[in-house]
Amino acid sequence: MIATLGGFTLFLALGVTLYAAAASVLGARQGREDWLASSRNAVLAHFCLVTLAIFLLEYALITSDFSLRYVVNNSTRESLTRYKIAGLWGSLEGSILLWEWLQSLMAVLVIARYSDRGPSGCRQLMPYVQAVLQGISVFFLLLMTFAVNPFARIFPIPPDGRGLNPLLEVTDMLIHPLLLYSGYVGFSVPYAFAMAALITGRPTEEWLRITRRWTVVAWLFLTGGIFYGGWWSYRTLGWGGYWAWDPVENASFMPWLTGTAFIHSVMIQERKRMLRVWNLVLVTVTFSLVIFGTFLTRSGILGSVHAFAEGPVGVMFLAFLALVLLFSFGLVAYRSDQLKGHGELDSIVSRESAFLLNNLVLVGICFTVFLGTIFPLLSEAVRGNKISVGMPYFNKVSVPLGMALLLLMGIGPLIAWGRASLNNLQRNFLKPILGAAAGTAVLYVLGMRHVEALAAFALCFFVIGTIIFEFVVATRTRAGTMGETFLTAFGTLLLKSRRRYGGLIVHLGVVIAIIGIAVSSVYKVEREQTLRPGESLTVGRYTVRFDGMEAGERPTHILVWANLTASQDGKPLGELTPGQRFYPNQQSPFASVDARYHWSEDLYVILSSFERDGSSATIKVIINPMISWIWIGGVVILLGVIVAVLPERRLALLTSRAKAQAA
Amino acid sequence: MKGRKLKYVVAGLIVVGALLGLIYSGVRDSMVYFYTPSELAQKQNELRGKALRVGGMVVDGSVRWNPQSLLLSFQLTDGQGTLSVWHTGTAPDMFKEGAGAVVEGTWMPDGYFRASTIMAKHSEEYKPPAHPESLEGKKQLFKSLLKEGKQ
Numbered sequence: 001m002i003a004t005l006g007g008f009t010l011f012l013a014l015g016v017t018l019y020a021a022a023a024s025v026l027g028a029r030q031g032r033e034d035w036l037a038s039s040r041n042a043v044l045a046h047f048c049l050v051t052l053a054i055f056l057l058e059y060a061l062i063t064s065d066f067s068l069r070y071v072v073n074n075s076t077r078e079s080l081t082r083y084k085i086a087g088l089w090g091s092l093e094g095s096i097l098l099w100e101w102l103q104s105l106m107a108v109l110v111i112a113r114y115s116d117r118g119p120s121g122c123r124q125l126m127p128y129v130q131a132v133l134q135g136i137s138v139f140f141l142l143l144m145t146f147a148v149n150p151f152a153r154i155f156p157i158p159p160d161g162r163g164l165n166p167l168l169e170v171t172d173m174l175i176h177p178l179l180l181y182s183g184y185v186g187f188s189v190p191y192a193f194a195m196a197a198l199i200t201g202r203p204t205e206e207w208l209r210i211t212r213r214w215t216v217v218a219w220l221f222l223t224g225g226i227f228y229g230g231w232w233s234y235r236t237l238g239w240g241g242y243w244a245w246d247p248v249e250n251a252s253f254m255p256w257l258t259g260t261a262f263i264h265s266v267m268i269q270e271r272k273r274m275l276r277v278w279n280l281v282l283v284t285v286t287f288s289l290v291i292f293g294t295f296l297t298r299s300g301i302l303g304s305v306h307a308f309a310e311g312p313v314g315v316m317f318l319a320f321l322a323l324v325l326l327f328s329f330g331l332v333a334y335r336s337d338q339l340k341g342h343g344e345l346d347s348i349v350s351r352e353s354a355f356l357l358n359n360l361v362l363v364g365i366c367f368t369v370f371l372g373t374i375f376p377l378l379s380e381a382v383r384g385n386k387i388s389v390g391m392p393y394f395n396k397v398s399v400p401l402g403m404a405l406l407l408l409m410g411i412g413p414l415i416a417w418g419r420a421s422l423n424n425l426q427r428n429f430l431k432p433i434l435g436a437a438a439g440t441a442v443l444y445v446l447g448m449r450h451v452e453a454l455a456a457f458a459l460c461f462f463v464i465g466t467i468i469f470e471f472v473v474a475t476r477t478r479a480g481t482m483g484e485t486f487l488t489a490f491g492t493l494l495l496k497s498r499r500r501y502g503g504l505i506v507h508l509g510v511v512i513a514i515i516g517i518a519v520s521s522v523y524k525v526e527r528e529q530t531l532r533p534g535e536s537l538t539v540g541r542y543t544v545r546f547d548g549m550e551a552g553e554r555p556t557h558i559l560v561w562a563n564l565t566a567s568q569d570g571k572p573l574g575e576l577t578p579g580q581r582f583y584p585n586q587q588s589p590f591a592s593v594d595a596r597y598h599w600s601e602d603l604y605v606i607l608s609s610f611e612r613d614g615s616s617a618t619i620k621v622i623i624n625p626m627i628s629w630i631w632i633g634g635v636v637i638l639l640g641v642i643v644a645v646l647p648e649r650r651l652a653l654l655t656s657r658a659k660a661q662a663a
Numbered sequence: 664m665k666g667r668k669l670k671y672v673v674a675g676l677i678v679v680g681a682l683l684g685l686i687y688s689g690v691r692d693s694m695v696y697f698y699t700p701s702e703l704a705q706k707q708n709e710l711r712g713k714a715l716r717v718g719g720m721v722v723d724g725s726v727r728w729n730p731q732s733l734l735l736s737f738q739l740t741d742g743q744g745t746l747s748v749w750h751t752g753t754a755p756d757m758f759k760e761g762a763g764a765v766v767e768g769t770w771m772p773d774g775y776f777r778a779s780t781i782m783a784k785h786s787e788e789y790k791p792p793a794h795p796e797s798l799e800g801k802k803q804l805f806k807s808l809l810k811e812g813k814q
Contacts, residue, residue: 238756348674357678364682371686376697386697388716390767393693397685528752530730588759588783608753609730618730618753 003068006056006151013049013104014141016042021134028127036127040111043130046137047104054101057094057150061087066161069154070094076163076585078556083164086173090164092298092313093150095177100140102185107133110189114210121206128196129189136188139320147312166583166590169556172232180225180252184290186218187259191287191328194280198331203280203338205273208266213645215266219259220641226252227513227634238591240526240604240622242630245394247302250373251293257366258286261359264412268355271417276339277332278359284328289366291321302376347419354412361404368397399452406459406514409507410466413500432465456518460511467504494643502644506637513633520627528608528620539621542603543567544576549614558582559592562607562617566596578607578619599632601625695767701744703770711770717746718765726760728753739764739776750778757783 020042027035060071061084074087074094088094110129114122144150164173190211197207229249230242243249262282269275296302299314332339345352371378372389379387414428439461440454448454471490479489494501527539536545547563561579565572573596580589595604602624610617697716698706719739726737736749737760748766758764758781766778 345671348670360675360678364678368682368686368689371690375690388695388697389690389693390695391693393689396692397689400685401682528733530733588757588762590756609728611730616730618733620753 002056002060002065003151003153006053006060007145007149009049009053009056010141010144010149010151013046013053014138014145016046016049017134017137017141020046021131021138024127024130024134028124039127039130040115043104043107043111043134046134047108050097050101050104053097053150054088057097058085058088061085064161066159067153067155067157068150069152070150072154072158072161074161074164076161079161079163079169080555082171082174083169086168087164089177089181090168090173093144093148093152095181096140096143096148097150098177099181099185100137100144102181103133103137103140103188106185106189107137110192113214121202122210124200124202125193125196125207125210128199129192132192132195133188136192139316143313143316147316163583163585166557166581166586167237170232170236172228172236176225176228176232179221179228183218183220183222183225184252184255184294186214186221187255187283187286187290189218190215190262191283194283195328195331198280198335201335201338203276203335205270208269208279212266215259215263216641216645219256219263220638220645222252222256222259223637224634226256227631227637231631231634234627235595236593238593238606240524240593240606240620240624242627245369245372245391247373248297250369251289251297254293254366254369254373255286255289257362257369258282258289261362261366262286264355264362265359268352272352274344274352275356277336280328280332280339282359282363284325284332288321288324288328291317291324295321296373302373349415349420349425351412351415351417351420354408354415358405358408358412361401361408365398365401365405368401369394372397402514403455403459406456406463406511409510410459410463413504413507414466414470428469429466432462432469435465436461450522453518453522456514460515460518463507463511467508470504471501498646499644502640502642505640505643507640509633509636509638509640511633512636513630516626516629516631516633520624520630523625525623526620528618530616530618532616533614537619537621540623541569542573542621542623543570544603544605544619544621546617546619549610549617554581556583560589560607560610561592562610562619564594564605564619566603566605568603573603576603576605578605580607580610597628599626599628602627699741699744700739700746701741703746703776704744707770711772714767714769715776716765716767717748717776718763719746721758721760721762721764723760726754735781739766746776747774748776748778750781754781755783759783 020039023035023039023042026032027039057068057070059065060068061075062081064071064075064077064084066072070091070093071087074090075084079087089098107130110126110133114126114129190207193207193211194203197203226249229252233244234240234242262279265275265279265282269279295314295317299317301314345356347353372393375393376386376388379385410432411429416424436458440458443454443457448457471493474493475486475490478484478493479486482489484492525540527537529537531537531546533546533548536543538544543566545565545567547565549560549562551558551560553559559579559581561577564576564578565574566576567573576594576596578594579592581592582589591606593604593606595602602622604622604624606620606622608618608620693714695714695716696710697718698710700717700719703710703715703717717739719741722738722740722745726735728735733751733753734749735752735754736747739746739748748768750766750768762783765782766776767780767782768776768778771777
């Protein structure tokens with residue numbers, strides 16, 4: 001029943017979507033307002049239909065309707081309801097449905113946000129924006145109707161499902177994929193605007209201004225998804241790390257890199273009207289990388305080239321990717337005469353150059369990650385044998401590039417536009433440089449000898465120095481000229497140029513995260529030992545005593561854990577209970593790690609193995625210094641973006657209310 | 664005008680060149696060759712000491728684990744050749760006899776493969792085990808563990 005209804009809903013959605021795209025193009029070409037209105041209704045209907053499809057699949061998952069193959073693969077009767085719900089994005093078919101739902105939601109949001117207000121040119125762009133967005137939806141709907149139908153039946157109907165991967169049965173599963181997908185899908189909107197601008201022959205700065213805020217929010221979702229994924233991996237996957245340069249991770253990192261480059265280069269185009277082609281390329285590449293990443297991780301091509309040919313999914317993704325690239329770059333070439341910029345670079349020592357270099361480095365990192373990820377494929381194609389480059393490659397290449405990026409992060413926001421004078425350089429950078437040198441010297445005296453860590457710290461201090469310097473100077477100037485108190489001046493400054501200061505706060509968050517990454521990877525300590533009850537293991541300032549094994553039943557699994565008593569310098573820290581989870585359907589157990597999280601240092605313990613009679617347990621202890629700074633940095637980035645994108649009107653309302661209260 | 668443009672081209676080339684150099688040295692230093700146990704047996708001599716990645720199935724009954732010395736040893740097979748692997752430390756989750764595993768490390772002169780990392784092969788969708796232990800059976804097992812552990 002649900003299978004038929006669901007399949008029919010998706011098929012109907014496909015028809016409606018095709019109609020929406022066609023009606024909006026025809027309406028725009030012939031100036032028929034009624035067709036445009038009809039197209040907008042179709043966009044809405046498309047959204048409603050996909051929402052219905054989601055509800056149908058969720059209903060099947062929650063009620064354990066095992067006549068659907070997808071339900072069998074992603075839930076069991078005993079699964080908790082929230083994990084039954086999360087089963088929707090537990091594997092490919094449902095993920096595509098969720099993706100398509102978000103895509104249709106974005107199209108509706110675009111109508112809501114840009115139809116009535118916005119610059120006048122927005123009206124001309126909108127029909128084509130919708131056509132592109134609906135076109136993307138057509139791809140996902142085609143994918144579901146012909147290749148990965150989430151409503152496919154299974155026969156005979158099994159008595160129970162196989163269930164989600166136990167690793168996915170955590171609350172984070174409810175948040176992380178949604179964040180990431182929203183980020184992915186969000187980038188399709190600036191892409192659609194860029195294409196619409198090309199189609200209508202208005203590829204100037206207009207589309208950038210219209211989508212600026214949207215892009216930053218999409219970037220925030222993607223960033224949040226990546227950070228959240230690392231946090232999830234660290235707390236639950238039980239290997240003590242947060243990032244492994246796994247193809248799935250790289251797939252989310254690559255569009256993040258080009259998206260970040262895009263957010264920066266947009267500023268040069270707005271200000272200097274140059275880099276028009278470059279921005280179009282960046283937004284296209286970002287969108288393509290989202291598709292490519294999904295292709296890479298979902299087609300099975302990385303496991304083996306032969307897996308790729310087995311299903312139609314990989315071929316369809318690749319064909320869509322080719323279509324996107326051909327269409328976008330074809331349009332860019334077609335409009336090339338309109339894309340000549342006006343601005344010129346005046347000097348190599350200028351903000352434009354710093355931003356350009358930042359773009360080059362970001363795209364460079366993206367290229368190295370891309371190369372590393374597909375290296376096994378390349379080597380197999382070229383030389384016939386599989387060669388992979390693992391974490392050492394990624395770490396080796398990304399560390400110097402990351403440092404270059406840090407340096408530019410300090411220089412970019414403060415250096416003058418056009419041509420920076422020696423005076424400007426001295427005024428803005430002398431104090432931060434001196435501060436960075438002093439800070440690094442202190443670390444050296446305190447005993448830090450690791451060269452890369454020292455260099456990273458020097459650069460981080462420099463960036464923090466420039467941010468503080470900028471805030472202090474601007475606040476002081478404003479307080480002086482306007483006669484305001486320091487705090488009011490600081491507050492109004494944040495409100496008046498929110499984009500600039502929000503951006504600086506984002507930079508601060510990035511630096512905090514980088515400090516966490518650098519320190520935790522350089523000064524991580526790890527030890528593993530087998531202990532009998534009463535014995536203890538000492539690592540650094542920490543001692544962990546093994547008191548014995550215990551086991552207990554949980555709703556979905558059996559948990560076996562070791563009782564450990566931790567202490568730091570002889571002071572008790574409390575109990576830690578790392579364990580292993582045994583699931584009825586799985587032959588091998590899953591780690592259930594425990595840790596004492598602290599802003600300065602995490603004590604992380606893993607139960608690696610144990611004797612079944614409880615006579616001994618192998619415990620791995622990892623000390624991760626300053627790893628929490630990564631997550632704190634993520635929160636600061638979130639705050640910075642909020643400052644940067646909060647709508648003016650709402651802020652004005654807030655401040656006037658605050659003033660009224662104060663009066 | 665022309666000279667200025669040239670300056671940017673040169674600057675850009677330097678950056679791109681540095682990038683390529685970085686990639687080249689990164690790839691050269693961290694290339695890991697992927698082989699199966701039988702391929703490895705054929706190319707014994709040329710591969711000794713190189714960074715390798717070997718994938719295969721863990722042979723049933725071959726896993727030995729000494730908790731005191733943390734020495735883990737097992738055999739990997741691709742159906743034709745077999746490779747003896749040893750590793751210091753515990754195996755990752757999902758590592759088990761009869762399942763796929765990929766080991767990274769070097770081939771020692773004494774004929775053993777010394778693995779620095781072990782990766783258990785897993786896919787996102789889980790196939791049910793061929794002979795599932797019943798939940799009841801596992802409960803019994805852990806109840807006995809509970810008793811013995813608390814003595």
